[in-house]
Structures are given as C-alpha cells and as structure tokens.
Amino acid sequence: MKKYDVVVVGGGPAGVSAAISAHNTYQTKKIALIRRESISLIPCGIPYTQHSLEKVSSDTLPDALVTQKAGAELIIDDVVSKKDKVLSLASGDQVEYDKLVLATGSSPSLPPIAGADKKGVFQVVKDLEYLENLKRYRDTATNIVIIGGGYIGIELADEYLKHGKQVTIVELEDHLLPTTMDFEYGDKVQAVLEEMGAKIVLGHAVRAIEGQSMIRAITLDDDTEIPADIALICIGCKPNITLAEKFGLDYDARYGIKADEYLRSSEKDIFVIGDVAAKHDFFTGKLTDIKLASTAMAEGRLVGSNLFEVKVIRRYLGVLGSFSTKIGSIAFGVSGLTENKAKEMNLDYEVGEATTIDRHPGSFVGASPIHLKLIFARYSHVLLGAEMYGGDSVGELVNMLSVMILNKMTDMDIDTMQIGTHPLLTASPIAYPVITATVDAIGKWYREDVA
Amino acid sequence: MKKYDVVVVGGGPAGVSAAISAHNTYQTKKIALIRRESISLIPCGIPYTQHSLEKVSSDTLPDALVTQKAGAELIIDDVVSKKDKVLSLASGDQVEYDKLVLATGSSPSLPPIAGADKKGVFQVVKDLEYLENLKRYRDTATNIVIIGGGYIGIELADEYLKHGKQVTIVELEDHLLPTTMDFEYGDKVQAVLEEMGAKIVLGHAVRAIEGQSMIRAITLDDDTEIPADIALICIGCKPNITLAEKFGLDYDARYGIKADEYLRSSEKDIFVIGDVAAKHDFFTGKLTDIKLASTAMAEGRLVGSNLFEVKVIRRYLGVLGSFSTKIGSIAFGVSGLTENKAKEMNLDYEVGEATTIDRHPGSFVGASPIHLKLIFARYSHVLLGAEMYGGDSVGELVNMLSVMILNKMTDMDIDTMQIGTHPLLTASPIAYPVITATVDAIGKWYREDVA
Structure with a gap:
C-alpha cells in the first residue's frame, strides 16, 4: 500500500491547482493526484475544440503540471471506496492519505x-x-x-x-x-x-x-x-457526489458537498473544491449553481495552502461570479450582481452606464465600441456588479471590476481613482467607461438630492 | 464684465474634466472655460499624429465636451492678470469668478x-x-x-x-x-x-x-x-507657472503650483489641477515629476465636485503612476513602484514573476506572450508595484493592478481572488499571470521560512 501526505482525487483545474499550491506551501510533503481520465482537458476550452482548435487534444491540461509543477505522483485510476484513511481503487490498489482533497467535478445534466x-x-x-x-x-x-x-x-x-x-x-x-x-x-x-x-x-x-x-x-x-x-x-451540470455518498459526507444533491469557509467537508481531513463543492453566493451567502474553472482554481489554491493548518486570513468569501466570453467579434463580461438579481433580492440600487470606444481617438483601426453597466448600492454607494460588452479588452476589464467589487469600492473611490490610458490600448481618459458609468450614477444621485 | 460661478483656465484634459465634473455636481452654476488654443488636442494621442492618424486634427478634444457636456461657455483668449476675483484677458475683456480652476498645463523642457x-x-x-x-x-x-x-x-x-x-x-x-x-x-x-x-x-x-x-x-x-x-x-516638460507668479500663488518652479490634498492653492477659491499642479508620490509623499493625462483628469473630477464645499471622502492620495504604451506589437505597462525605486527607497521587498500566454490554449491565433513582475512589501505583504509587457490586454491589466495597489491588497488577498478567464480573451486560469506572479512571491517566503 502506498502512502501519501496529500491525495487529490480529480485532475481538472481545481485538483491540479490544489496539488500545485500544496507543493508550493509544503515543500517536503508527498503528494499524489488520482484521476480517472488518461487525458485531462481544459474545461473552458472545450467549445473551441469544435472549430477554432484543429485537434481536441490541443485542449489538454498538461500532465507536467501534476508531475513537475506540483511534484506529485499521477495515478490514473478510479476511487471506489474508503476505509478510515485508506482509499481502494478500481485496479485493486490501495492508497493511504493524511489529507484528502476531493475535486471530482460535475457532469452535464x-x-x-x-x-x-x-x-x-x-x-x-x-x-x-x-x-x-x-x-x-x-x-x-x-x-x-x-x-x-x-x-x-x-x-x-x-x-x-x-x-x-x-x-x-x-x-x-x-x-x-x-x-x-x-x-x-x-x-x-x-x-x-x-x-x-x-x-x-x-x-x-x-x-x-x-x-x-x-x-x-x-x-x-x-x-x-x-x-x-x-x-x-x-x-447545466450537476456535482459528481458518488464518493461523498460512499464516504458519508454531508452533501446537497443539487449544489454539491457541503464545506465550511475553508472548504473542509463534514469529515476531518477531507477538503472539497471545484464543481463538486457546494458554493455560496458572495452577496447573499445562499447556495449557488455557479460553477467556474476560475473559481474552482481559487478554491484549489486556498485549500492547497491550508491543508495542515488554516492560515486564518485565507477566508473563502463566496462566489462572485466573474464571467467572460466572446461571440463573433464581441466580448461579453459580467461580475457580481446583475440588475435582474438586484431586483430579485429587492436591493435599493442605482445604475450607471457608459458607451464609448476602446481606443482614442476612436478612428483607430481595430477600435471597438464598448458598453458598460454598473450597479451600485444606493445607501452605501458600494459597487455591486458590472456587465459589459466590447472588444477583447473586456477580458481584463471584467477582472478589474471584480477586484473593485471584492474591495467594496464606492462610487467616490472609483471617481477619484487613477487609471492608465493609452490611445492604442484603451478608451480615452475622458471617456474611460469605468469612470464614465460611475459618474453617470453619481450624477443621478446629485439630481435626486436637488429634486 | 461677464460673471461666472466657476472659471476654468486651460482646455486640456484636466480643465475639461473639471468643467464637466462641476456641471454634474452643481447643475445650476454658470461655468466658463478659457483657453488660448483655437483647437485643443488629446495629449496622449500626439505621437500618433505622425503616422497612425491621417490628420493631426483627428487628435482633437471636441469642443462639445465643454459647450455641451459641461454646459460651459468656451472663451478663446489668454488670461493676462487678476485683481481680486476679476481676470483681465488679452482681448481686453474682463471676467469675474467665484471659484477659479487653473489647468494651464506644461510645456516641453x-x-x-x-x-x-x-x-x-x-x-x-x-x-x-x-x-x-x-x-x-x-x-x-x-x-x-x-x-x-x-x-x-x-x-x-x-x-x-x-x-x-x-x-x-x-x-x-x-x-x-x-x-x-x-x-x-x-x-x-x-x-x-x-x-x-x-x-x-x-x-x-x-x-x-x-x-x-x-x-x-x-x-x-x-x-x-x-x-x-x-x-x-x-x-520632459515643465509646468506653466506664469499665472501663478502673477497671482502670487505658492509654487515650485520644477514641480508646479503647490496645493493641499483637495488641490486648493495658497489663495482661497483658486484650485490647481493637471500638469501645472505640483504632485506628490503615492508612496513617499514627496514631490514627483510624473505628469499624466489620466492623473490630470482624476484631479479635474476631484476638484470639479469639491468647488463649493469639500466632500471629505474625496481625498487625493498622490500619484500612483499608471502608464501603458505599445511599441511595435508589444504593449508595456507599469503601475506603482518599480524594483529600481524600491531599492532607491531602501524598501524591504520581494519580487514575484510570471511568464505565460494571454490566450488558452496558447496555440490560438493572436495569442501573445505576457510577462508580469510584481513587487510586494516583505513585512506587510502588500502589493506595491507591477510591470508587464504582452498583448493589447496589458492596457486593462495594468489598471486592474492599479486598483489592487490602491486597495493595498496583500499576496494572500490576490491568491484567493476570483477572476474570470476565457480561452479567447485571457491566459488560462492555471497560468493567469497576476496569480502566478503572486504565488511565485509567496513561494519565496515559504522557502525562506523553511531555511
């Protein structure tokens, strides 16, 4: 029987990032990653295997991330049962762990x-x-x-x-x-x-x-x-909770295996991350269906560095939901609350909007219109959400807005913020959409005050 | 003699944004903007008038920003002197103000x-x-x-x-x-x-x-x-301080007209913004030579909304220095402290670095290598600076990092942060440069702890 300090089950983004993070944090610990598939795919790249990528295999998550970057043993096998801290695999092998990380993902509904x-x-x-x-x-x-x-x-x-x-x-x-x-x-x-x-x-x-x-x-x-x-x-998809059932962990069939804010399951020394872990909404704290590779990996990094003792500052704040995609030549992005969700939650909010061009002057070749909508809390003036479409710069713009929401920035913080702009790279400073949409919301408040 | 509630002198980005902000904040106030040039140019677009833009006039800051968006009267004239609150212009006209904003810019050295x-x-x-x-x-x-x-x-x-x-x-x-x-x-x-x-x-x-x-x-x-x-x-350039001399304001010949953190000059009811205003470094508080249109406009918005009473929260935090540019097909960006500056200031710091591709898988057409270097304070683990080069997404990536620095995010905050990623728009979540460079710095600390 082989014995490891850390065993990760699942070879998707969550599992791989947990293994890497564990290796970075605990240099001397012995790590194994067990996965079922002989080849692991990059989940968000899957649609692009159907046209943009010549081969499906171009969308592979390299094994070197596990064997080299995480310094872990890669075991292609299936976990079938557990007794105390020993896993039995489909091949008949047995593997003992000190800390177990379940990252078994989800399957399409x-x-x-x-x-x-x-x-x-x-x-x-x-x-x-x-x-x-x-x-x-x-x-x-x-x-x-x-x-x-x-x-x-x-x-x-x-x-x-x-x-x-x-x-x-x-x-x-x-x-x-x-x-x-x-x-x-x-x-x-x-x-x-x-x-x-x-x-x-x-x-x-x-x-x-x-x-x-x-x-x-x-x-x-x-x-x-x-x-x-x-x-x-x-x-949509549903969490792969078979092992949770077998191991007797607390779980919710729709949302996944239950975990505390450090992503520890109901059993000591078992952590759960990624699509299989039940997630809470950043704003409401309620269970949410949002499953994203980027969130899964934030969880993987969190757990990987907290396995043997929790570093208290590394709290899990819930799922913000930062998405981006590109359809035709237009990129779309969203982070945090939409107006629909704000209404559903009966929040008192104000909207700021901006429409501009992502280069300046706008006559530059490759310049693309951009539209941004921001949702602010009316009383605290804190930024709650952002939605946008435009050119490829939306990919990082949505992340900038995620950072703003995570930091609870207010309209005033944003209005006096310093940003870099460049003719060939961004909108003009006078039309920079994040500022313009914020000023739009502020203007609405001033007009209300006058009225 | 004409009389206005607010008179802005200077028609560059600082002056225009102050006028717009004043109009948004104080809907009923009468505003005038006096500038010398018959046409105002977008400063950061000037290099691009020499090849990328067919005509120099494509780089014009539209007058409609003043006359419509700021609802202001546009006066093409030159301020020659001041007595009490009355300005004398080169044409012989006189203009009385209640609040004066000097945004007279800089000239090449x-x-x-x-x-x-x-x-x-x-x-x-x-x-x-x-x-x-x-x-x-x-x-x-x-x-x-x-x-x-x-x-x-x-x-x-x-x-x-x-x-x-x-x-x-x-x-x-x-x-x-x-x-x-x-x-x-x-x-x-x-x-x-x-x-x-x-x-x-x-x-x-x-x-x-x-x-x-x-x-x-x-x-x-x-x-x-x-x-x-x-x-x-x-x-480089030097501030246009002629009016400051004439008006008897405190100034520094190299750095510009002195101002408090609300950008009020030494004379009551005179505000100074943009290249002509002396600026303080975000980290050291010392006077700095950095002059940027984006900073100028943040100052314009700040002053425009504080003219008749200071909204205390709108403090001016000093110049962070967020730049981006593009040379050939490579974009460059920097925000906050460089390693050179950290050494100069004798700061105890750690560096994290990442090299990756800005699409995933990296075989996508248009994918570009990206390199990121982060500077963290060793004791507080706060992010102090970021430098990068890569594809066009650098334009917003540098702003995202500015937001992180302004919010004093630590390595741990960044490591557990949620970001959106997309194959056609960003690096893979497993190689996302902001996270990877942060993890690199964290890894160095862990290894120091072990040593």
Missing part, C-alpha cells in the same frame, strides 16, 4: 426529453474521445440544434456558425444567458449570433428528439419540428 | 544644446499647426533623431519607424525608460525598436545640433556625428 438516447444527441462531456466523436458527427452534419442558451450553448453556437453550419439555439426562457446577464446583454448576444446566421428560439422547451436510432429533428412544446443532425444538450 | 534653434529641431508642443509643420518636415526627412528615451520618445520612434524612416534614439542613461520602468523592460523596448530598424544610443548626451540654418546632423558628447533631417527633443 440530462433533462427528461423523449429520444435523448438516439445517436447524434450529445452533451458537453469532459472526455477526449467523446468530443472527438462529436467532432466527427460535426463533419457530416448540416443542422445543429443546441438546447440551452447559457454560456456553453452560445459558445458552441459561435463555433459551429464559424464552421459554416446551420445552427439553432432553443432556450426555455425569453432571453439568452437568462440567469447570468441582464436581458439587454442576452439580447445583444442574440443579435450577434443572428447576424452570423443562427436561428434563436426563445420561450420554448424541447419535447422530443425525433428519428429512428439516429436523430432526424427535434420537436418543440408547440409541435414545431426543427431538422437536426446533431442535438447538443447544454442545460 | 529645452536642454542647453547648441544649435537647438535651427530649422528641423522640434519639441512635442500641444499645438495643431506646430505638429502639422512637423508632419510636413517628416514627409521629406530620411533621418530622424529623437533626443530622450522616455515614453514620448519611444512612441514617436515607433511611429516614424512604421512610416519607413531611419530613426535614432539618444538617451543619456544606460536604458530606455530609465526612470519609469525597470531596466529589463527598457531593454525589451529597445529590442523591439531595434528589430523594427531603430538605432539606440545609450549613455550619451547630445552636445550640438549641426548645420547652417537647417539641421544636418547632431553631435554626441564623444564627437560622434549622426545625420539628422529632424531632431525631436523629448526630455
């Missing part, structure tokens, strides 16, 4: 749609061979129907459109990205996709998948039939 | 170089006709010598190289950007410019400008002669 077992029906499974098979189907497919208009759905649509396919998205709600962005942003995504040739069906459910053994079409709840050579179900 | 009055010798003057004349000289010039390897110098070099000119930069110090970035970054700028065909002369002064009435060459302090059809002197 399957809705009760008749005919979902037909050939040509896919989900976004984090498996190389599965995705290579999907890519072979893509080669001969004409019509691709994507069920679910969340991030994965719109990113796959973007890829298949760029590959020249006929793409239809079917979304149950009345807007794309209905839970993560405000309606006007979902509608902007829709406009971009439609301009690329997509058909967007909103406010309808898929009732059945038609065809013999092979998909031929899908049928909506109003009996409309849409031809389909591939149906891709992207309606 | 002229070093004592023999022959600097010859034709073909230019400075970076913020004047449309002057710059159009420079552009006409450019059309027939073959050899252009730039004296001074700071930001303006390297940006002009980049422009003239792109325009097919023979460009030489002469810099007195041993590295480009000697005062604002660490040597390895100045050296990287040098490598990029040399690859574009520039000749870089370091560690030498220009002794004389040769030729009859027209420039023919420049001579260095070691008698080397470099042929030149244009010499562009870019060695």
Whole structure:
C-alpha cells in the first residue's frame, strides 16, 4: 500500500491547482493526484475544440503540471471506496492519505426529453474521445440544434456558425444567458449570433428528439419540428457526489458537498473544491449553481495552502461570479450582481452606464465600441456588479471590476481613482467607461438630492 | 464684465474634466472655460499624429465636451492678470469668478544644446499647426533623431519607424525608460525598436545640433556625428507657472503650483489641477515629476465636485503612476513602484514573476506572450508595484493592478481572488499571470521560512 501526505482525487483545474499550491506551501510533503481520465482537458476550452482548435487534444491540461509543477505522483485510476484513511481503487490498489482533497467535478445534466438516447444527441462531456466523436458527427452534419442558451450553448453556437453550419439555439426562457446577464446583454448576444446566421428560439422547451436510432429533428412544446443532425444538450451540470455518498459526507444533491469557509467537508481531513463543492453566493451567502474553472482554481489554491493548518486570513468569501466570453467579434463580461438579481433580492440600487470606444481617438483601426453597466448600492454607494460588452479588452476589464467589487469600492473611490490610458490600448481618459458609468450614477444621485 | 460661478483656465484634459465634473455636481452654476488654443488636442494621442492618424486634427478634444457636456461657455483668449476675483484677458475683456480652476498645463523642457534653434529641431508642443509643420518636415526627412528615451520618445520612434524612416534614439542613461520602468523592460523596448530598424544610443548626451540654418546632423558628447533631417527633443516638460507668479500663488518652479490634498492653492477659491499642479508620490509623499493625462483628469473630477464645499471622502492620495504604451506589437505597462525605486527607497521587498500566454490554449491565433513582475512589501505583504509587457490586454491589466495597489491588497488577498478567464480573451486560469506572479512571491517566503 502506498502512502501519501496529500491525495487529490480529480485532475481538472481545481485538483491540479490544489496539488500545485500544496507543493508550493509544503515543500517536503508527498503528494499524489488520482484521476480517472488518461487525458485531462481544459474545461473552458472545450467549445473551441469544435472549430477554432484543429485537434481536441490541443485542449489538454498538461500532465507536467501534476508531475513537475506540483511534484506529485499521477495515478490514473478510479476511487471506489474508503476505509478510515485508506482509499481502494478500481485496479485493486490501495492508497493511504493524511489529507484528502476531493475535486471530482460535475457532469452535464440530462433533462427528461423523449429520444435523448438516439445517436447524434450529445452533451458537453469532459472526455477526449467523446468530443472527438462529436467532432466527427460535426463533419457530416448540416443542422445543429443546441438546447440551452447559457454560456456553453452560445459558445458552441459561435463555433459551429464559424464552421459554416446551420445552427439553432432553443432556450426555455425569453432571453439568452437568462440567469447570468441582464436581458439587454442576452439580447445583444442574440443579435450577434443572428447576424452570423443562427436561428434563436426563445420561450420554448424541447419535447422530443425525433428519428429512428439516429436523430432526424427535434420537436418543440408547440409541435414545431426543427431538422437536426446533431442535438447538443447544454442545460447545466450537476456535482459528481458518488464518493461523498460512499464516504458519508454531508452533501446537497443539487449544489454539491457541503464545506465550511475553508472548504473542509463534514469529515476531518477531507477538503472539497471545484464543481463538486457546494458554493455560496458572495452577496447573499445562499447556495449557488455557479460553477467556474476560475473559481474552482481559487478554491484549489486556498485549500492547497491550508491543508495542515488554516492560515486564518485565507477566508473563502463566496462566489462572485466573474464571467467572460466572446461571440463573433464581441466580448461579453459580467461580475457580481446583475440588475435582474438586484431586483430579485429587492436591493435599493442605482445604475450607471457608459458607451464609448476602446481606443482614442476612436478612428483607430481595430477600435471597438464598448458598453458598460454598473450597479451600485444606493445607501452605501458600494459597487455591486458590472456587465459589459466590447472588444477583447473586456477580458481584463471584467477582472478589474471584480477586484473593485471584492474591495467594496464606492462610487467616490472609483471617481477619484487613477487609471492608465493609452490611445492604442484603451478608451480615452475622458471617456474611460469605468469612470464614465460611475459618474453617470453619481450624477443621478446629485439630481435626486436637488429634486 | 461677464460673471461666472466657476472659471476654468486651460482646455486640456484636466480643465475639461473639471468643467464637466462641476456641471454634474452643481447643475445650476454658470461655468466658463478659457483657453488660448483655437483647437485643443488629446495629449496622449500626439505621437500618433505622425503616422497612425491621417490628420493631426483627428487628435482633437471636441469642443462639445465643454459647450455641451459641461454646459460651459468656451472663451478663446489668454488670461493676462487678476485683481481680486476679476481676470483681465488679452482681448481686453474682463471676467469675474467665484471659484477659479487653473489647468494651464506644461510645456516641453529645452536642454542647453547648441544649435537647438535651427530649422528641423522640434519639441512635442500641444499645438495643431506646430505638429502639422512637423508632419510636413517628416514627409521629406530620411533621418530622424529623437533626443530622450522616455515614453514620448519611444512612441514617436515607433511611429516614424512604421512610416519607413531611419530613426535614432539618444538617451543619456544606460536604458530606455530609465526612470519609469525597470531596466529589463527598457531593454525589451529597445529590442523591439531595434528589430523594427531603430538605432539606440545609450549613455550619451547630445552636445550640438549641426548645420547652417537647417539641421544636418547632431553631435554626441564623444564627437560622434549622426545625420539628422529632424531632431525631436523629448526630455520632459515643465509646468506653466506664469499665472501663478502673477497671482502670487505658492509654487515650485520644477514641480508646479503647490496645493493641499483637495488641490486648493495658497489663495482661497483658486484650485490647481493637471500638469501645472505640483504632485506628490503615492508612496513617499514627496514631490514627483510624473505628469499624466489620466492623473490630470482624476484631479479635474476631484476638484470639479469639491468647488463649493469639500466632500471629505474625496481625498487625493498622490500619484500612483499608471502608464501603458505599445511599441511595435508589444504593449508595456507599469503601475506603482518599480524594483529600481524600491531599492532607491531602501524598501524591504520581494519580487514575484510570471511568464505565460494571454490566450488558452496558447496555440490560438493572436495569442501573445505576457510577462508580469510584481513587487510586494516583505513585512506587510502588500502589493506595491507591477510591470508587464504582452498583448493589447496589458492596457486593462495594468489598471486592474492599479486598483489592487490602491486597495493595498496583500499576496494572500490576490491568491484567493476570483477572476474570470476565457480561452479567447485571457491566459488560462492555471497560468493567469497576476496569480502566478503572486504565488511565485509567496513561494519565496515559504522557502525562506523553511531555511
């Protein structure tokens, strides 16, 4: 029987970052990472295996991160049971741990749609061979129907459109990205996709998948039939809680394994991170469905450095929810609260908005319009959320706004803040969107005071 | 005699933003902006009038910002004197104010170089006709010598190289950007410019400008002669303090008009902002030479909203110094302390570094290498500075790091921070440079603890 100081189960971003962090923090500890898959994929790159990346295998998370950067032993095997601190693996091997980190991830949810077992029906499974098979189907497919208009759905649509396919998205709600962005942003995504040739069906459910053994079409709840050579179900995912059940850990079937703010499970010396760990919202403290690789890795780093003693300052503050994506040539980003969520929570808030160009003067080649919406708390004037679309700079702009929200910056803090601007890189200082949107909100308050 | 509640003198970014901010804050106040130039230019766009922008006039700061966005009267005139609260203008007009904002800017410094009055010798003057004349000289010039390897110098070099000119930069110090970035970054700028065909002369002064009435060459302090059809002197600038002298305000000839932390001058009801206002360093509190449009505008917004009563929270924290630029296809950025400055100040610091690719997987078209260096205080673990180069995303990345420094985030705060990542927009979450460089610094501390 092999014995390790730290055993990580799961080879996705959470597990890998926990192993690296553990190695950085505790140089002398012996670490092993056990994963099921012979090859581990970069989850957020998966949509891009369908067009932008020539090979699915280009989206691989290198094993060297585990074996070299984390100095860990990589074990390709499956954990089947545990007794005290000894894990039994599918191969018959046994592994003893001092500290165990569960990072077993999530799997795509399957809705009760008749005919979902037909050939040509896919989900976004984090498996190389599965995705290579999907890519072979893509080669001969004409019509691709994507069920679910969340991030994965719109990113796959973007890829298949760029590959020249006929793409239809079917979304149950009345807007794309209905839970993560405000309606006007979902509608902007829709406009971009439609301009690329997509058909967007909103406010309808898929009732059945038609065809013999092979998909031929899908049928909506109003009996409309849409031809389909591939149906891709992207309606979210559920935590892989099998081991939690077997180990007797506290868990919630929808949200995942329960953990304290240091991500310790109900059993001593077992930590849980990533999609399998139940997460709390940064603002409400309530359990949340948001699952992101970047959050998973923040958790991995937190746990990796707290394994043998908790460094108190490293508290887990809950999921802020910082997303970015790119559809066509437009990048979208959101961090923190949307206006929809603020309404849902009955918050007293003010909105500031800005529309500008991300270079100055705006006549520069490559300049792109940018739109930013900020949500401030009305009483404390603290920044609660940001949504935006624009050029590629949105990718870091959304992170800048995340830092502002995490630091509870107020409108006044932002207004007097110093930022760097450059003609070839950013909006003009006089039109810098973060400042302009903040000034817009401040102006509304001043006018209220006068009124 | 006309009478206004607020009179702003100077039509650059500082003056314009003060006028806009005053109008947003005090809706009913009557505002005038007096400036000398018939057309106001965007200062940071000036280098780009020499190649990237077809016309110099594309770099204009629109008057509508004054007349519409700030609802102010625009007066093209020159202030010559003041008695009590009445300004006398060159035209003979008189203007009475309640609150006066001086934003008279800076002018390029002229070093004592023999022959600097010859034709073909230019400075970076913020004047449309002057710059159009420079552009006409450019059309027939073959050899252009730039004296001074700071930001303006390297940006002009980049422009003239792109325009097919023979460009030489002469810099007195041993590295480009000697005062604002660490040597390895100045050296990287040098490598990029040399690859574009520039000749870089370091560690030498220009002794004389040769030729009859027209420039023919420049001579260095070691008698080397470099042929030149244009010499562009870019060695920094000095505050325009003429009015301060006339008005009897406290000032420092090198740093500018003295002001308190709300940017009030030594005379009641006179505020000073932008390049003409003496500035203090964010870290040391000492007077600093850093003059930036973005800082000027932060000051303009601060003063504009504090004119009739100071809103105490809006303190001016001193100049952080957030720069970005782009040379060739590489963007450079810096915020806060460099390692050179930390050494100069005898600070106890630790460095964290990261080198990665700004897309993931790195095989994406348009992906660019990125390098980041962070400076942390050793005892408090607070982030003090950041330097970087990479793709265009550096433009917002440097602002994100400015926000972190302004908020005094520690290595631990950053390590557990949540950021959004996306294959087409950012580095991979496992290689995100801000986290990786922070983890690098943390790792050094852990290893010290063990040792």
